[in-house]
Amino acid sequence: MGTIRTSKWLIAGPPLVYLLLLFAIPTLIMLVASFRQPGQFGGLAPLISGPTGAEQVNLTFDNYARFFGSFLYAELFITSLVYALITTVICLIMAYPLALLIARSPKRHRDLLVLLVILPFWSNFLIRVYAWIIILGPQSLLVSGLNLAIGVLGLEPVRILYTPAAVVIGLVYVHLPFMVLPLYANLEKHDPGLLDAAQDLGAGVWQRFWQVTFPLSMPGVYAGAALVFIPAFGIFAVPDLLGGTGSSMIGNVIKQQFLDSRDWPFGSVLSMVLTAVAVTLAGVAAWFARRSRS
Amino acid sequence: MRRSRWLWLGGIVAYAFLYAPLAIVVGYSFNDSTMNAQWVGFTLDWYRKLFRNEDMITAAWNSLVIGLTTSAVSTVLGTMAGYGMYRYRLRLLPILVLAPIAVPEILMGVSLLLFFVMINLTLGMLSITLAHIAFCIGFVAIVVRARLAGLDESLIEAARDLGATPRQAFRLVTLPLIMPGVVAGALMAFTLSIDDFVITFFTSGPDSKTLPLAIYTMVKITVTPEVNAVSTLLLLLTLVLIVVASRLSPTALRGGR
Amino acid sequence: MALLQIRNVTRRFGDFVAVNDVSLSVEAGEFFCLLGPSGCGKTTLLRMIAGFDAPDGGTITLDGLAMVGIPPEARNIHTVFQSYALFPHMSVAENIAFPLRMAKVAPAEVAARVGEALKGVSLAGLGGRYPNELSGGQRQRVAVARALINRPKLLLLDEPLAALDAKLKEHMQLELVTLQKEVGIAFIYVTHDQQEALALAHRMAVMNHGRVEQVDEPSKIYGCPRNRFVADFIGTCNILDAQVLGVEDDCVRLRIAGLGDVRALGTDHVQPGVKGALALRPEQVAIGLQLGPNPNENHFSGQVFDSLYLGDVTVYVVELGNGSRIEAMLPNSAPGRVKVFEAGDAVEIGWRVDAGRFLAD
Numbered sequence: 041m042g043t044i045r046t047s048k049w050l051i052a053g054p055p056l057v058y059l060l061l062l063f064a065i066p067t068l069i070m071l072v073a074s075f076r077q078p079g080q081f082g083g084l085a086p087l088i089s090g091p092t093g094a095e096q097v098n099l100t101f102d103n104y105a106r107f108f109g110s111f112l113y114a115e116l117f118i119t120s121l122v123y124a125l126i127t128t129v130i131c132l133i134m135a136y137p138l139a140l141l142i143a144r145s146p147k148r149h150r151d152l153l154v155l156l157v158i159l160p161f162w163s164n165f166l167i168r169v170y171a172w173i174i175i176l177g178p179q180s181l182l183v184s185g186l187n188l189a190i191g192v193l194g195l196e197p198v199r200i201l202y203t204p205a206a207v208v209i210g211l212v213y214v215h216l217p218f219m220v221l222p223l224y225a226n227l228e229k230h231d232p233g234l235l236d237a238a239q240d241l242g243a244g245v246w247q248r249f250w251q252v253t254f255p256l257s258m259p260g261v262y263a264g265a266a267l268v269f270i271p272a273f274g275i276f277a278v279p280d281l282l283g284g285t286g287s288s289m290i291g292n293v294i295k296q297q298f299l300d301s302r303d304w305p306f307g308s309v310l311s312m313v314l315t316a317v318a319v320t321l322a323g324v325a326a327w328f329a330r331r332s333r334s
Numbered sequence: 335m336r337r338s339r340w341l342w343l344g345g346i347v348a349y350a351f352l353y354a355p356l357a358i359v360v361g362y363s364f365n366d367s368t369m370n371a372q373w374v375g376f377t378l379d380w381y382r383k384l385f386r387n388e389d390m391i392t393a394a395w396n397s398l399v400i401g402l403t404t405s406a407v408s409t410v411l412g413t414m415a416g417y418g419m420y421r422y423r424l425r426l427l428p429i430l431v432l433a434p435i436a437v438p439e440i441l442m443g444v445s446l447l448l449f450f451v452m453i454n455l456t457l458g459m460l461s462i463t464l465a466h467i468a469f470c471i472g473f474v475a476i477v478v479r480a481r482l483a484g485l486d487e488s489l490i491e492a493a494r495d496l497g498a499t500p501r502q503a504f505r506l507v508t509l510p511l512i513m514p515g516v517v518a519g520a521l522m523a524f525t526l527s528i529d530d531f532v533i534t535f536f537t538s539g540p541d542s543k544t545l546p547l548a549i550y551t552m553v554k555i556t557v558t559p560e561v562n563a564v565s566t567l568l569l570l571l572t573l574v575l576i577v578v579a580s581r582l583s584p585t586a587l588r589g590g591r
Numbered sequence: 592m593a594l595l596q597i598r599n600v601t602r603r604f605g606d607f608v609a610v611n612d613v614s615l616s617v618e619a620g621e622f623f624c625l626l627g628p629s630g631c632g633k634t635t636l637l638r639m640i641a642g643f644d645a646p647d648g649g650t651i652t653l654d655g656l657a658m659v660g661i662p663p664e665a666r667n668i669h670t671v672f673q674s675y676a677l678f679p680h681m682s683v684a685e686n687i688a689f690p691l692r693m694a695k696v697a698p699a700e701v702a703a704r705v706g707e708a709l710k711g712v713s714l715a716g717l718g719g720r721y722p723n724e725l726s727g728g729q730r731q732r733v734a735v736a737r738a739l740i741n742r743p744k745l746l747l748l749d750e751p752l753a754a755l756d757a758k759l760k761e762h763m764q765l766e767l768v769t770l771q772k773e774v775g776i777a778f779i780y781v782t783h784d785q786q787e788a789l790a791l792a793h794r795m796a797v798m799n800h801g802r803v804e805q806v807d808e809p810s811k812i813y814g815c816p817r818n819r820f821v822a823d824f825i826g827t828c829n830i831l832d833a834q835v836l837g838v839e840d841d842c843v844r845l846r847i848a849g850l851g852d853v854r855a856l857g858t859d860h861v862q863p864g865v866k867g868a869l870a871l872r873p874e875q876v877a878i879g880l881q882l883g884p885n886p887n888e889n890h891f892s893g894q895v896f897d898s899l900y901l902g903d904v905t906v907y908v909v910e911l912g913n914g915s916r917i918e919a920m921l922p923n924s925a926p927g928r929v930k931v932f933e934a935g936d937a938v939e940i941g942w943r944v945d946a947g948r949f950l951a952d
């Protein structure tokens with residue numbers, strides 16, 4: 041049985057080693073960095089400094105104290121949470137009819153319809169965001185038309201680009217396929233006989249939906265919600281391009297700490313908190329998924 | 335089955351929502367105007383400008399090189415990981431393989447930045463490639479594992495029963511049957527690498543611009559319809575890749591259930 | 592010496608004993624059936640013979656060679672799987688050629704033998720097709736051809752006809768029996784269908800809860816079941832609780848509670864006072880308004896409770912004095928439904944003494 045042992049490590053070994061080196065260790069480094077001092081010109085101060093013989097290890101809780109001490113950062117996390125939540129809800133509302141439509145279509149059409157949902161997703165992420173810069177910009181047909189109509193009613197013209205609304209639209213657009221696919225995968229497996237039975241017993245269209253379809257689709261809803269919420273929570277490119285100065289999410293601030301102000305330890309603190317939140321959410325989602333399966 | 339008018343309406347709205355923005359980008363790439371507003375006239379100028387844009391061409395080339403390398407390495411490692419997750423009960427493997435996919439990208443970007451600085455690796459093509467491979471392994475592993483899970487165990491047993499050693503059984507039965515999954519994983523890794531923005535953003539150096547990074551600069555700073563042109567071309571490339579992938583499906587049907 | 596010797600084989604999965612101290616032998620060239628209900632351990636036993644599982648105790652010997660530690664690919668035993676397990680990415684010809692390739696047979700010879708094999712299972716010309724293009728019956732034939740092509744010493748079949756419909760199943764059963772006779776290779780055929788086992792086997796083993804209840808020729812299994820389980824599992828059987836009163840030269844005297852005393856055949860080592868059951872096949876039970884007295888028969892009166900028309904026979908369920916019910920079978924000699932007795936009719940039932948067997952518990 042020695043051959044099984046060796047082949048196990050031969051096969052699982054390389055990817056394990058690679059990911060230990062390029063994922064686990066960097067994450068650990070980031071953890072340690074959150075306890076270090078910022079360097080004189082940005083970056084990190086040396087871990088061990090001082091004259092030989094009297095070295096000291098420069099670790100501190102200051103960065104965390106700064107984070108927990110100010111309400112500013114809690115606000116930031118809550119803002120990101122709210123953005124992610126709104127995005128998830130809107131995605132759910134938009135995705136559900138689509139997923140239902142595909143699930144109820146004849147088998148030979150389904151693959152094509154699913155492909156049509158995935159296709160935009162395969163286009164470059166930035167292109168998808170850029171498109172909304174065009175659509176929501178002040179000179180676009182949509183906005184100028186909207187302002188024209190609003191002007192008729194005697195109201196002030198609105199600006200959509202560089203507002204939180206634009207950020208939400210961008211977030212929804214980018215994450216919609218992630219809600220459609222798990223939902224569809226779940227709805228496809230529903231037994232049509234259940235709806236027939238419900239109708240036979242007197243349930244109308246809405247009742248059939250709320251009493252039969254929706255409850256049975258909960259695992260798909262949870263999966264889709266997790267796939268939308270967690271990435272949306274940590275995103276930075278969408279608010280960076282579509283949002284104004286007032287609509288920063290946690291991702292923007294992390295980017296700013298690392299690349300602009302170059303306060304790496306503090307940036308690491310923010311990242312660690314984000315990691316903790318993301319991992320907790322993923323764990324909760326997995327727990328829900330396991331519960332619904334039983 | 336029941337597909338009421340309202341369902342159709344909701345579905346069509348969703349599809350329109352998905353495609354209209356892309357249609358607009360493509361449409362304006364042919365618009366003879368620097369502003370993405372009024373339609374002035376048809377032109378291919380922006381495409382011409384694009385092909386003369388050295389930065390863009392370099393960026394495209396960089397993306398291609400990184401994409402191919404990432405795809406090759408992560409497909410091999412990802413297939414091994416997928417097989418390992420399917421066959422062996424190692425706790426650590428799924429965690430390490432799937433975590434990069436579960437956490438927000440920015441965390442990987444930032445931690446890899448710290449890592450590369452710490453080991454004194456100059457940020458450039460190599461650092462980007464290493465980073466891309468790290469998050470692509472997971473995707474390939476998932477696809478391969480799913481394919482393995484759908485495999486009929488009795489086929490492997492039948493091969494052993496009829497005289498094949500475990501290695502022969504893997505080579506002659508398992509591998510051909512998971513090949514569509516492996517290829518799909520390779521294509522996926524390639525597309526993810528070409529498309530990646532966040533991780534590349536943090537792990538790239540001044541000389542290693544990739545296409546998404548170039549687009550980012552254009553979108554934030556320059557904003558000419560050249561961006562529309564490059565976007566349209568990228569869309570075309572994606573379309574071609576997907577068609578190629580779906581051509582592989584007939585063989586997948588033969589090799590699978 | 593028997594071809595396959597299974598001695599005291601046990602297999603446990605945690606607390607569950609799947610195979611419990613089983614000993615069997617299979618002779619070269621015979622069609623041997625392993626019969627039992629789901630979960631009786633027959634498939635586990637088969638997998639141990641094939642080499643996919645190892646016994647926790649006991650030995651398995653093929654032609655005198657112990658099989659322990661020998662991997663499946665090295666045993667000269669092949670299996671026809673329940674799902675056929677045809678390689679979907681290989682053509683029919685490639686599937687059948689697989690064992691020959693593994694045995695490193697020269698390509699020219701491979702092609703010739705595959706052609707012969709295809710002819711042997713009436714699939715000549717279909718070598719280029721792929722498994723998903725074949726019908727269930729055709730796939731089954733390819734699976735059998737593939738497993739036989741390099742002449743293993745033993746062929747294992749795991750409920751190979753379970754997925755086929757009744758008519759096709761009958762046809763394939765005949766084909767398998769003919770094939771087995773032609774190739775002369777020992778078959779071990781696992782099934783839960785007792786009719787199938789009775790029809791196909793030279794010898795069969797009835798298994799229950801990991802144990803072998805009886806190993807014998809089909810006619811003996813049917814006619815001389817060793818215990819309640821075998822009597823009940825094989826065909827239909829009337830089983831009445833009984834206690835031995837006394838032993839006479841050629842039969843035993845039994846008391847059936849609430850009914851009376853009967854005489855029946857007994858097995859060896861039967862003592863007075865032993866509790867057990869009287870086993871009686873319905874086709875041995877005569878039914879009539881009045882049966883004449885007969886010293887070689889047991890007679891009782893009762894009332895017809897129900898009847899079941901089965902086309903060739905009608906089964907009457909008769910309720911006796913003590914509340915127990917006996918099934919009696921009458922052939923329908925005249926075409927069309929001929930109802931001889933109605934529910935509620937008072938009738939007499941009887942059977943020959945030597946038609947009833949006493950089975951000790």
